Amino acid sequence: MNKWCKEIRKQILDISRKSGHGHIPSCFSVVEIVYAIYGTIKHNPKLPSWQERDIFILSKGHASLAHYCVLAKFGYFDLKKVYSFGGFMSDFGCHADRFKVSGVEASTGSLGHGIGLAVGIALGLKIQKSERRVYVVIGDGESNEGSVWEAIMVATSLKLNNLTIIYDNNMSHSRGLQIVNPAEKFAAFGCEIREADGHDIDILKSEILRKANAVIAIIAHTKKGFGCNTFVSSPYEWHRKSPNEKEFEQLMKELDEEAI
């Protein structure tokens, strides 16, 4: 595991333990993805509204804590601020508010919205004849929403090759409406498909950098709760739970052991 991604996971655990909030397994599945995105795209933490930046939207907004910790790591704000997570009047809610958190481009939370927004931004950049790109992370459970597929259909129809969709295939969908063979589905909708180990920073970065003549869909194969066996073996029990002191110690130990 990348040492910074391990560090970010420890931060997520600590903030969740102290705040009593957090979708930890959902956060753990996207740590490498979000870290790789900010390590690759054009952005400027000192000037978040930089006109030439690429745009990143976390459509699966419940992984906000992972997003906050990555933004802090890249210098958007001090991590200490994130410890108010979910608290009354905190800037750092369990779903991000774009007016409160530097670097957050859109307020998301209700699933199936961020991707449509990303398509609109990608279209706007095409109208402006800009070289900037748009990256959006969607969840596999989120992809039960019809609005996700509406947005993809429009994106491919408009040939928005400045749009990269990263599909967090952490098997969240498996309990409910299953999305069998997502790569096949994205391909059928007209996307150019890349499949990647969603926990391998180097592979993710190289896929994020690649361009194409079509909408790109990176199917990132991840594990919900990656890094801690406790989460991976029981992700639903931990979906919204935060650890107590004893659990926290065990989870930190598991992270250090890198058994999974």
Next chain:
Amino acid sequence: MRKQFRDTVMDLAAYDDKIVLIFGDVSVYLFNDFKAKYPDRFYNIGICENALISIGAGLSFLGFFPFVHTITPFITERSLEQIKIDLCYNRFGANIVSCGASFDYAWDGATHHCYTDLAILRLLPDIEVIQPGSKKELDTLLRSQYNNGKATYFRLSDYPHNIDIPAKFGKGVILKDSGSKLTVMTAGPILGNVMEACRNLPVNLVYFHTIKPIDRELIERFRHTEIMVIHDAFGLYEAVCEVPNLSVSYYGLPDKFCSWYGTLVDIRKKIGLDIESIKENIEQRIKNR
């Protein structure tokens, strides 16, 4: 009124390259000239109203002034959450332009009727809700509001009234002040029927084209009277009731689906919103006072 929508937008687009049109497979033929003139600023994205709103929000993110347009129930009722979150909560403003309400598509049945749009949208923070009654009102209000960065809802009608009324955003208009103890308040194209019904009756008549923000100051002027809201939609009555401690009643839609097909005139007659029925109802109200 749709032609007026086209003409006004055509005119504005000539000197504002931030205008982008996103249509949901409606009025496309009408905008052929626009598409030919501005091919990179007109997109018929098909029948996907959720995406329609979200994509409009994405364009707004970059500073464009999007117009998203399709049939009323689909763009408002189906996409309410997209309007709430993507446009209002995120403050990615866009112009939502609907057609077909309330009963312009009477013959298509209850799936295509829509009378809740004004009522549900006015409940959202950071939105403007406009029901132009005439082509002139649409032209004036569209020009004054389209580029203010806010979510603004324009409800078009294929059956506008042709009464010449001053149109200033957020301002209601007194059409008749008889010093009466009964004030009729109405909005949008139904004014044609309401005005005719009130012609020889001893009532005051107040008209609105802006439902949100409602002109509270104007309503206050009639607080000493009994107010009767006559409207072929929900939303105006609720907006008037925002002013506390008034005596207000509603005359308009029944609590049932209007599933009789036919024409707009047929539906209005059936539910008592034709001139004669409105007049009889007001007369009855006067008699019972």
